[in-house]
Amino acid sequence: MSIDIAIHRVMKDAQRRFELDVSLRSDRRRIVLYGPSGAGKSLTLRAVAGLLKPDRGHIVVNERRLFDAAGKLNLPAQQRKVGYLFQDYALFPHLTVAQNVAFGVQRGMFNPRRHGQLPPSAARWLQSLELEPIAGNYPAQISGGQKQRVALARALAAEPDVLLLDEPFSALDPALKNRMRRELTLLQAQLDLQMLVITHDPADAEALGQHVFEMHEGRVRSESSVSV
Amino acid sequence: MDIWAPLLLSLKVALWATGLNLLFGTAVAYGLSRWRSPIAELVDSLLTLPLVLPPTVLGYYLLVFLGRHGALGVWLDRWDISPVFTWQGAVIASTLVAFPMIQKAARAAFEDVDPHLESAARVLGLPEWSVFFRVSLPLAAKGITAGALLAFARALGEFGATLMIAGNLPGRTQTLSVAIYAAVQAGDDAGANTMVLVASITCVAALLLAGRLAPRHDKRPSER
Numbered sequence: 001m002s003i004d005i006a007i008h009r010v011m012k013d014a015q016r017r018f019e020l021d022v023s024l025r026s027d028r029r030r031i032v033l034y035g036p037s038g039a040g041k042s043l044t045l046r047a048v049a050g051l052l053k054p055d056r057g058h059i060v061v062n063e064r065r066l067f068d069a070a071g072k073l074n075l076p077a078q079q080r081k082v083g084y085l086f087q088d089y090a091l092f093p094h095l096t097v098a099q100n101v102a103f104g105v106q107r108g109m110f111n112p113r114r115h116g117q118l119p120p121s122a123a124r125w126l127q128s129l130e131l132e133p134i135a136g137n138y139p140a141q142i143s144g145g146q147k148q149r150v151a152l153a154r155a156l157a158a159e160p161d162v163l164l165l166d167e168p169f170s171a172l173d174p175a176l177k178n179r180m181r182r183e184l185t186l187l188q189a190q191l192d193l194q195m196l197v198i199t200h201d202p203a204d205a206e207a208l209g210q211h212v213f214e215m216h217e218g219r220v221r222s223e224s225s226v227s228v
Numbered sequence: 229m230d231i232w233a234p235l236l237l238s239l240k241v242a243l244w245a246t247g248l249n250l251l252f253g254t255a256v257a258y259g260l261s262r263w264r265s266p267i268a269e270l271v272d273s274l275l276t277l278p279l280v281l282p283p284t285v286l287g288y289y290l291l292v293f294l295g296r297h298g299a300l301g302v303w304l305d306r307w308d309i310s311p312v313f314t315w316q317g318a319v320i321a322s323t324l325v326a327f328p329m330i331q332k333a334a335r336a337a338f339e340d341v342d343p344h345l346e347s348a349a350r351v352l353g354l355p356e357w358s359v360f361f362r363v364s365l366p367l368a369a370k371g372i373t374a375g376a377l378l379a380f381a382r383a384l385g386e387f388g389a390t391l392m393i394a395g396n397l398p399g400r401t402q403t404l405s406v407a408i409y410a411a412v413q414a415g416d417d418a419g420a421n422t423m424v425l426v427a428s429i430t431c432v433a434a435l436l437l438a439g440r441l442a443p444r445h446d447k448r449p450s451e452r
Contacts, residue, residue, distance in 0.1 A: 049351050050351070051347050051350070051351070077347070078354065078355060079353075080351070082351060083351075084347075084351040086347075088344060090344040090347070092345060092348075093345075093367070094366050094367060104352030104353050104354070107352075107355070107358060109361050109362070110361075111366075155352075158352050158353060
Protein backbone atom coordinates (compact mmCIF):
# COMPACT_ATOMS: atom_id res chain seq x y z
CA MET A 1 0.00 0.00 0.00
CA SER A 2 1.55 3.24 -1.09
CA ILE A 3 1.15 6.54 -2.81
CA ASP A 4 3.63 7.83 -5.34
CA ILE A 5 2.94 11.21 -6.92
CA ALA A 6 5.21 13.30 -9.13
CA ILE A 7 3.28 15.83 -11.18
CA HIS A 8 3.88 19.09 -12.94
CA ARG A 9 1.32 21.51 -14.24
CA VAL A 10 1.36 25.19 -15.11
CA MET A 11 -1.87 27.09 -14.54
CA LYS A 12 -2.25 30.40 -16.29
CA ASP A 13 -4.85 33.08 -16.34
CA ALA A 14 -4.86 36.80 -17.08
CA GLN A 15 -3.63 37.78 -13.62
CA ARG A 16 -1.12 35.17 -12.64
CA ARG A 17 0.85 32.08 -13.43
CA PHE A 18 1.03 29.23 -10.99
CA GLU A 19 3.39 26.34 -11.23
CA LEU A 20 2.48 23.11 -9.53
CA ASP A 21 5.45 20.84 -9.11
CA VAL A 22 4.70 18.25 -6.49
CA SER A 23 6.44 15.05 -5.75
CA LEU A 24 5.74 12.87 -2.78
CA ARG A 25 5.97 9.24 -1.89
CA SER A 26 4.69 7.45 1.14
CA ASP A 27 3.76 3.99 2.27
CA ARG A 28 1.82 5.21 5.28
CA ARG A 29 -1.95 4.99 5.50
CA ARG A 30 -2.75 8.50 6.69
CA ILE A 31 -0.98 11.06 4.58
CA VAL A 32 -1.51 14.77 5.09
CA LEU A 33 -0.71 17.62 2.72
CA TYR A 34 -0.43 20.66 4.87
CA GLY A 35 -0.01 24.28 3.86
CA PRO A 36 -1.62 27.68 3.41
CA SER A 37 -4.39 28.17 0.88
CA GLY A 38 -3.01 28.74 -2.58
CA ALA A 39 -0.17 26.29 -2.02
CA GLY A 40 -1.56 23.89 -4.62
CA LYS A 41 -2.97 21.28 -2.25
CA SER A 42 -6.41 21.19 -3.87
CA LEU A 43 -4.90 21.02 -7.35
CA THR A 44 -2.85 18.03 -6.27
CA LEU A 45 -5.93 16.31 -4.89
CA ARG A 46 -7.89 17.06 -8.06
CA ALA A 47 -5.08 15.59 -10.13
CA VAL A 48 -5.16 12.37 -8.11
CA ALA A 49 -8.94 12.17 -8.57
CA GLY A 50 -8.66 12.70 -12.32
CA LEU A 51 -10.32 16.11 -12.30
CA LEU A 52 -7.16 17.92 -13.42
CA LYS A 53 -4.68 16.65 -15.97
CA PRO A 54 -1.01 17.30 -15.17
CA ASP A 55 1.36 18.28 -17.99
CA ARG A 56 3.77 15.55 -17.01
CA GLY A 57 4.60 13.09 -14.29
CA HIS A 58 2.87 10.11 -12.80
CA ILE A 59 0.37 9.15 -10.11
CA VAL A 60 0.46 5.68 -8.63
CA VAL A 61 -1.85 4.59 -5.83
CA ASN A 62 -1.42 1.17 -4.24
CA GLU A 63 0.60 -0.05 -7.21
CA ARG A 64 -2.20 1.04 -9.56
CA ARG A 65 -1.04 3.49 -12.19
CA LEU A 66 -3.70 6.21 -12.53
CA PHE A 67 -1.72 8.68 -14.59
CA ASP A 68 1.53 8.43 -16.49
CA ALA A 69 2.40 11.11 -18.99
CA ALA A 70 5.29 9.08 -20.40
CA GLY A 71 3.06 6.05 -21.00
CA LYS A 72 0.22 8.30 -22.23
CA LEU A 73 -2.00 6.90 -19.52
CA ASN A 74 -4.74 9.05 -18.02
CA LEU A 75 -7.48 7.04 -16.40
CA PRO A 76 -10.75 9.00 -16.36
CA ALA A 77 -12.07 10.00 -12.93
CA GLN A 78 -14.75 7.32 -13.30
CA GLN A 79 -12.18 4.49 -13.33
CA ARG A 80 -9.82 5.69 -10.63
CA LYS A 81 -11.70 4.20 -7.69
CA VAL A 82 -11.04 7.15 -5.44
CA GLY A 83 -13.39 8.50 -2.83
CA TYR A 84 -13.45 12.28 -2.73
CA LEU A 85 -14.71 14.26 0.23
CA PHE A 86 -15.28 17.80 -1.00
CA GLN A 87 -14.75 20.74 1.30
CA ASP A 88 -18.39 21.77 0.90
CA TYR A 89 -19.36 18.06 0.87
CA ALA A 90 -21.03 18.42 -2.56
CA LEU A 91 -24.10 16.46 -1.50
CA PHE A 92 -26.73 16.24 -4.21
CA PRO A 93 -29.39 18.68 -3.03
CA HIS A 94 -32.19 17.05 -5.00
CA LEU A 95 -31.62 13.64 -3.42
CA THR A 96 -32.27 12.33 0.07
CA VAL A 97 -29.51 11.16 2.40
CA ALA A 98 -30.19 7.53 1.45
CA GLN A 99 -30.18 8.34 -2.28
CA ASN A 100 -26.92 10.27 -1.86
CA VAL A 101 -25.26 7.33 -0.13
CA ALA A 102 -26.49 4.89 -2.80
CA PHE A 103 -25.54 7.26 -5.63
CA GLY A 104 -22.20 5.72 -6.61
CA VAL A 105 -23.34 2.14 -6.08
CA GLN A 106 -25.96 2.44 -8.80
CA ARG A 107 -24.24 3.81 -11.90
CA GLY A 108 -26.96 3.65 -14.55
CA MET A 109 -29.05 6.41 -16.08
CA PHE A 110 -31.42 6.79 -13.12
CA ASN A 111 -30.97 7.95 -9.59
CA PRO A 112 -31.72 5.49 -6.80
CA ARG A 113 -35.47 5.46 -6.08
CA ARG A 114 -36.54 7.55 -3.14
CA HIS A 115 -38.39 4.79 -1.37
CA GLY A 116 -36.76 1.86 -3.10
CA GLN A 117 -34.64 -0.94 -1.74
CA LEU A 118 -31.11 0.28 -1.00
CA PRO A 119 -28.11 -1.61 -2.35
CA PRO A 120 -26.47 -3.58 0.51
CA SER A 121 -23.30 -1.50 0.69
CA ALA A 122 -25.30 1.72 0.92
CA ALA A 123 -27.52 0.26 3.64
CA ARG A 124 -24.45 -0.87 5.56
CA TRP A 125 -22.85 2.58 5.52
CA LEU A 126 -26.06 4.31 6.43
CA GLN A 127 -26.20 2.09 9.45
CA SER A 128 -22.58 2.21 10.56
CA LEU A 129 -22.38 5.99 10.28
CA GLU A 130 -25.66 6.31 12.18
CA LEU A 131 -27.52 7.96 9.33
CA GLU A 132 -30.64 5.79 9.37
CA PRO A 133 -32.73 8.29 11.37
CA ILE A 134 -32.14 10.98 8.72
CA ALA A 135 -32.13 8.67 5.67
CA GLY A 136 -35.22 10.34 4.22
CA ASN A 137 -34.06 13.93 4.79
CA TYR A 138 -32.61 16.24 2.16
CA PRO A 139 -29.12 17.77 2.60
CA ALA A 140 -30.60 21.21 3.31
CA GLN A 141 -32.38 19.76 6.34
CA ILE A 142 -29.38 18.28 8.17
CA SER A 143 -26.49 19.68 10.24
CA GLY A 144 -22.87 20.18 9.17
CA GLY A 145 -21.61 17.14 11.06
CA GLN A 146 -24.35 15.00 9.53
CA LYS A 147 -23.54 16.31 6.05
CA GLN A 148 -19.96 15.25 6.51
CA ARG A 149 -21.00 11.77 7.57
CA VAL A 150 -23.29 11.50 4.55
CA ALA A 151 -20.45 12.55 2.25
CA LEU A 152 -18.20 9.99 3.90
CA ALA A 153 -20.81 7.22 3.62
CA ARG A 154 -21.40 8.11 -0.03
CA ALA A 155 -17.68 7.90 -0.81
CA LEU A 156 -17.15 4.66 1.13
CA ALA A 157 -20.21 2.90 -0.27
CA ALA A 158 -18.57 3.04 -3.70
CA GLU A 159 -15.65 1.03 -2.24
CA PRO A 160 -12.72 3.26 -3.17
CA ASP A 161 -9.06 2.25 -3.06
CA VAL A 162 -8.13 5.57 -1.53
CA LEU A 163 -10.06 8.33 0.21
CA LEU A 164 -9.19 11.93 -0.64
CA LEU A 165 -10.29 14.55 1.85
CA ASP A 166 -10.30 18.26 1.02
CA GLU A 167 -10.19 20.34 4.23
CA PRO A 168 -12.57 17.89 5.86
CA PHE A 169 -13.23 19.85 9.04
CA SER A 170 -13.00 23.49 7.98
CA ALA A 171 -16.78 23.94 7.85
CA LEU A 172 -17.37 22.57 11.35
CA ASP A 173 -17.38 24.38 14.69
CA PRO A 174 -14.44 23.66 17.06
CA ALA A 175 -16.16 21.15 19.35
CA LEU A 176 -17.50 19.17 16.42
CA LYS A 177 -14.10 19.36 14.73
CA ASN A 178 -12.46 17.39 17.51
CA ARG A 179 -15.17 14.79 17.53
CA MET A 180 -15.09 14.28 13.78
CA ARG A 181 -11.29 14.02 13.83
CA ARG A 182 -11.58 11.19 16.35
CA GLU A 183 -14.37 9.52 14.38
CA LEU A 184 -12.40 9.67 11.17
CA THR A 185 -9.20 8.32 12.75
CA LEU A 186 -11.18 5.48 14.27
CA LEU A 187 -12.88 4.67 10.98
CA GLN A 188 -9.58 4.74 9.15
CA ALA A 189 -8.08 2.28 11.64
CA GLN A 190 -11.08 -0.04 11.52
CA LEU A 191 -11.12 -0.20 7.74
CA ASP A 192 -7.40 0.11 7.22
CA LEU A 193 -8.21 2.89 4.74
CA GLN A 194 -5.67 4.65 2.60
CA MET A 195 -6.27 8.38 3.11
CA LEU A 196 -4.85 11.53 1.62
CA VAL A 197 -5.96 14.61 3.53
CA ILE A 198 -5.30 18.22 2.68
CA THR A 199 -5.58 20.90 5.33
CA HIS A 200 -4.33 24.30 6.37
CA ASP A 201 -5.04 23.56 10.01
CA PRO A 202 -1.99 22.34 11.98
CA ALA A 203 -4.32 20.57 14.44
CA ASP A 204 -5.69 18.42 11.59
CA ALA A 205 -2.19 17.55 10.48
CA GLU A 206 -1.26 16.54 14.00
CA ALA A 207 -4.41 14.53 14.66
CA LEU A 208 -4.57 12.70 11.33
CA GLY A 209 -1.13 12.61 9.79
CA GLN A 210 1.22 9.68 9.96
CA HIS A 211 3.18 11.26 7.18
CA VAL A 212 2.87 15.02 6.74
CA PHE A 213 4.03 16.90 3.64
CA GLU A 214 4.21 20.64 3.96
CA MET A 215 3.40 22.49 0.76
CA HIS A 216 4.32 25.99 -0.23
CA GLU A 217 3.79 27.77 -3.55
CA GLY A 218 3.17 24.63 -5.56
CA ARG A 219 5.95 22.53 -4.08
CA VAL A 220 6.54 20.19 -1.19
CA ARG A 221 8.83 22.08 1.17
CA SER A 222 9.35 19.54 3.92
CA GLU A 223 8.02 16.26 5.19
CA SER A 224 7.81 14.66 8.58
CA SER A 225 6.82 11.16 9.49
CA VAL A 226 5.44 9.94 12.79
CA SER A 227 7.10 6.77 13.97
CA VAL A 228 4.69 3.90 14.57
CA MET B 229 -66.58 33.77 -36.21
CA ASP B 230 -65.10 30.46 -35.16
CA ILE B 231 -62.41 31.07 -32.57
CA TRP B 232 -61.80 27.38 -31.83
CA ALA B 233 -59.97 26.54 -35.04
CA PRO B 234 -57.36 29.33 -34.66
CA LEU B 235 -57.04 28.70 -30.92
CA LEU B 236 -56.44 24.97 -31.34
CA LEU B 237 -54.04 25.58 -34.20
CA SER B 238 -52.12 28.11 -32.09
CA LEU B 239 -51.91 25.65 -29.20
CA LYS B 240 -50.75 22.90 -31.53
CA VAL B 241 -48.08 25.13 -33.09
CA ALA B 242 -46.94 26.51 -29.72
CA LEU B 243 -46.73 23.05 -28.16
CA TRP B 244 -44.68 21.72 -31.08
CA ALA B 245 -42.40 24.75 -30.97
CA THR B 246 -41.94 24.38 -27.20
CA GLY B 247 -41.26 20.66 -27.47
CA LEU B 248 -38.67 21.11 -30.21
CA ASN B 249 -37.03 23.91 -28.29
CA LEU B 250 -36.93 21.86 -25.10
CA LEU B 251 -34.92 19.32 -27.01
CA PHE B 252 -32.66 21.57 -29.07
CA GLY B 253 -32.57 24.58 -26.76
CA THR B 254 -31.56 22.46 -23.79
CA ALA B 255 -28.93 20.56 -25.78
CA VAL B 256 -27.41 23.75 -27.21
CA ALA B 257 -27.55 25.46 -23.81
CA TYR B 258 -25.74 22.57 -22.15
CA GLY B 259 -23.11 22.58 -24.87
CA LEU B 260 -22.57 26.33 -24.60
CA SER B 261 -22.46 26.26 -20.81
CA ARG B 262 -19.54 23.79 -20.92
CA TRP B 263 -17.72 25.24 -23.92
CA ARG B 264 -15.29 27.76 -22.56
CA SER B 265 -14.43 29.69 -25.70
CA PRO B 266 -15.11 33.09 -27.24
CA ILE B 267 -16.75 31.20 -30.12
CA ALA B 268 -19.40 30.01 -27.67
CA GLU B 269 -20.35 33.62 -27.02
CA LEU B 270 -20.52 34.32 -30.74
CA VAL B 271 -22.81 31.33 -31.27
CA ASP B 272 -24.92 32.47 -28.32
CA SER B 273 -25.28 35.95 -29.85
CA LEU B 274 -26.26 34.53 -33.24
CA LEU B 275 -28.87 32.30 -31.64
CA THR B 276 -30.26 35.29 -29.74
CA LEU B 277 -30.85 37.19 -32.98
CA PRO B 278 -34.48 36.03 -33.35
CA LEU B 279 -35.19 37.90 -30.12
CA VAL B 280 -34.15 41.27 -31.55
CA LEU B 281 -34.72 40.91 -35.29
CA PRO B 282 -38.08 42.17 -36.54
CA PRO B 283 -40.22 39.03 -36.98
CA THR B 284 -40.92 40.00 -40.57
CA VAL B 285 -37.20 40.01 -41.30
CA LEU B 286 -36.94 36.56 -39.80
CA GLY B 287 -39.95 35.46 -41.83
CA TYR B 288 -38.35 36.82 -44.96
CA TYR B 289 -35.16 34.89 -44.26
CA LEU B 290 -37.25 31.77 -43.78
CA LEU B 291 -39.01 32.34 -47.10
CA VAL B 292 -35.74 32.89 -48.89
CA PHE B 293 -34.24 29.85 -47.26
CA LEU B 294 -37.15 27.43 -47.31
CA GLY B 295 -39.06 28.68 -50.35
CA ARG B 296 -39.12 26.60 -53.49
CA HIS B 297 -35.96 28.25 -54.82
CA GLY B 298 -34.29 28.65 -51.43
CA ALA B 299 -31.09 26.91 -50.41
CA LEU B 300 -32.88 24.36 -48.27
CA GLY B 301 -36.15 24.60 -50.20
CA VAL B 302 -34.67 23.15 -53.39
CA TRP B 303 -33.43 20.19 -51.44
CA LEU B 304 -36.75 19.72 -49.62
CA ASP B 305 -38.59 20.01 -52.92
CA ARG B 306 -36.98 16.77 -54.07
CA TRP B 307 -38.99 14.96 -51.43
CA ASP B 308 -42.04 17.01 -52.31
CA ILE B 309 -41.86 18.85 -49.00
CA SER B 310 -42.64 22.53 -48.86
CA PRO B 311 -43.14 24.19 -45.51
CA VAL B 312 -44.42 27.39 -47.09
CA PHE B 313 -48.15 27.94 -46.42
CA THR B 314 -48.40 24.98 -44.02
CA TRP B 315 -48.85 24.75 -40.26
CA GLN B 316 -45.45 23.08 -40.11
CA GLY B 317 -44.08 26.33 -41.53
CA ALA B 318 -45.70 28.11 -38.60
CA VAL B 319 -44.00 25.66 -36.24
CA ILE B 320 -40.63 26.46 -37.80
CA ALA B 321 -41.23 30.20 -37.41
CA SER B 322 -42.43 29.88 -33.81
CA THR B 323 -39.60 27.54 -32.89
CA LEU B 324 -36.99 29.94 -34.20
CA VAL B 325 -38.55 32.97 -32.53
CA ALA B 326 -38.97 31.25 -29.17
CA PHE B 327 -35.61 29.45 -29.22
CA PRO B 328 -33.64 32.09 -27.27
CA MET B 329 -36.19 31.98 -24.45
CA ILE B 330 -35.33 28.38 -23.57
CA GLN B 331 -31.69 28.54 -24.59
CA LYS B 332 -30.95 31.55 -22.36
CA ALA B 333 -32.85 30.20 -19.37
CA ALA B 334 -31.36 26.73 -19.71
CA ARG B 335 -27.83 28.03 -20.12
CA ALA B 336 -28.14 30.16 -16.98
CA ALA B 337 -29.60 27.16 -15.14
CA PHE B 338 -26.77 24.85 -16.22
CA GLU B 339 -24.15 27.43 -15.30
CA ASP B 340 -25.80 27.71 -11.90
CA VAL B 341 -25.20 24.03 -11.17
CA ASP B 342 -22.30 23.69 -8.73
CA PRO B 343 -19.43 22.13 -10.72
CA HIS B 344 -18.41 20.24 -7.58
CA LEU B 345 -21.61 18.22 -7.83
CA GLU B 346 -20.78 17.06 -11.35
CA SER B 347 -17.20 16.29 -10.28
CA ALA B 348 -18.52 14.34 -7.30
CA ALA B 349 -20.71 12.25 -9.61
CA ARG B 350 -17.78 11.51 -11.93
CA VAL B 351 -15.49 10.50 -9.09
CA LEU B 352 -18.24 8.18 -7.86
CA GLY B 353 -17.93 6.39 -11.18
CA LEU B 354 -20.86 7.73 -13.20
CA PRO B 355 -20.44 7.91 -16.98
CA GLU B 356 -20.92 11.36 -18.55
CA TRP B 357 -24.47 10.65 -19.75
CA SER B 358 -25.52 9.63 -16.28
CA VAL B 359 -23.93 12.74 -14.81
CA PHE B 360 -26.08 14.78 -17.19
CA PHE B 361 -29.34 12.96 -16.56
CA ARG B 362 -28.90 12.40 -12.83
CA VAL B 363 -27.26 15.63 -11.70
CA SER B 364 -27.06 18.49 -14.21
CA LEU B 365 -30.51 18.13 -15.78
CA PRO B 366 -32.55 17.67 -12.58
CA LEU B 367 -30.77 20.62 -10.96
CA ALA B 368 -31.40 22.82 -13.99
CA ALA B 369 -34.94 21.55 -14.54
CA LYS B 370 -36.68 24.44 -12.82
CA GLY B 371 -34.88 27.08 -14.88
CA ILE B 372 -35.50 25.13 -18.08
CA THR B 373 -39.21 24.78 -17.30
CA ALA B 374 -39.46 28.51 -16.63
CA GLY B 375 -37.82 29.15 -20.00
CA ALA B 376 -40.19 26.68 -21.66
CA LEU B 377 -43.22 28.54 -20.34
CA LEU B 378 -41.86 31.83 -21.68
CA ALA B 379 -41.13 30.14 -24.98
CA PHE B 380 -44.64 28.75 -25.07
CA ALA B 381 -46.14 32.20 -24.49
CA ARG B 382 -43.87 33.70 -27.12
CA ALA B 383 -44.70 30.96 -29.65
CA LEU B 384 -48.40 31.36 -28.96
CA GLY B 385 -48.18 35.04 -29.79
CA GLU B 386 -45.98 34.68 -32.86
CA PHE B 387 -47.34 36.81 -35.69
CA GLY B 388 -44.91 38.35 -38.13
CA ALA B 389 -42.70 35.46 -39.11
CA THR B 390 -45.67 33.09 -39.12
CA LEU B 391 -47.64 35.33 -41.47
CA MET B 392 -44.67 35.56 -43.81
CA ILE B 393 -44.06 31.85 -44.16
CA ALA B 394 -47.39 30.19 -43.32
CA GLY B 395 -49.73 32.89 -44.53
CA ASN B 396 -53.31 33.40 -43.42
CA LEU B 397 -55.33 30.42 -44.58
CA PRO B 398 -58.39 30.03 -42.32
CA GLY B 399 -58.57 26.55 -40.83
CA ARG B 400 -55.08 25.66 -42.11
CA THR B 401 -52.49 28.21 -41.12
CA GLN B 402 -54.54 30.90 -39.45
CA THR B 403 -53.27 30.99 -35.88
CA LEU B 404 -54.86 33.00 -33.11
CA SER B 405 -52.74 36.11 -33.53
CA VAL B 406 -53.19 36.05 -37.30
CA ALA B 407 -56.94 35.48 -36.87
CA ILE B 408 -57.13 38.51 -34.56
CA TYR B 409 -55.52 40.65 -37.23
CA ALA B 410 -57.92 39.25 -39.84
CA ALA B 411 -60.93 39.84 -37.58
CA VAL B 412 -59.96 43.47 -36.98
CA GLN B 413 -59.39 43.97 -40.70
CA ALA B 414 -62.82 42.52 -41.39
CA GLY B 415 -64.49 44.71 -38.73
CA ASP B 416 -65.42 41.70 -36.60
CA ASP B 417 -64.98 43.39 -33.21
CA ALA B 418 -66.76 40.72 -31.18
CA GLY B 419 -64.55 37.98 -32.60
CA ALA B 420 -61.42 40.05 -32.06
CA ASN B 421 -62.40 40.84 -28.46
CA THR B 422 -62.93 37.20 -27.54
CA MET B 423 -59.69 36.07 -29.13
CA VAL B 424 -57.69 38.91 -27.57
CA LEU B 425 -59.07 37.95 -24.16
CA VAL B 426 -58.18 34.28 -24.63
CA ALA B 427 -54.68 35.13 -25.83
CA SER B 428 -54.09 37.55 -22.95
CA ILE B 429 -55.25 35.11 -20.28
CA THR B 430 -53.12 32.28 -21.66
CA CYS B 431 -50.01 34.46 -21.75
CA VAL B 432 -50.52 35.90 -18.26
CA ALA B 433 -51.01 32.37 -16.90
CA ALA B 434 -47.80 31.19 -18.54
CA LEU B 435 -45.87 34.18 -17.16
CA LEU B 436 -47.21 33.66 -13.64
CA LEU B 437 -46.22 30.02 -13.74
CA ALA B 438 -42.79 30.89 -15.10
CA GLY B 439 -42.28 33.45 -12.34
CA ARG B 440 -43.02 30.86 -9.68
CA LEU B 441 -40.49 28.48 -11.19
CA ALA B 442 -37.69 30.99 -11.74
CA PRO B 443 -34.61 29.95 -9.77
CA ARG B 444 -33.95 31.86 -6.58
CA HIS B 445 -30.41 33.09 -6.15
CA ASP B 446 -29.96 32.36 -2.48
CA LYS B 447 -28.33 28.98 -2.65
CA ARG B 448 -24.61 28.61 -2.48
CA PRO B 449 -21.64 30.91 -2.42
CA SER B 450 -19.60 30.85 -5.59
CA GLU B 451 -16.73 28.46 -5.91
CA ARG B 452 -13.52 29.50 -4.09
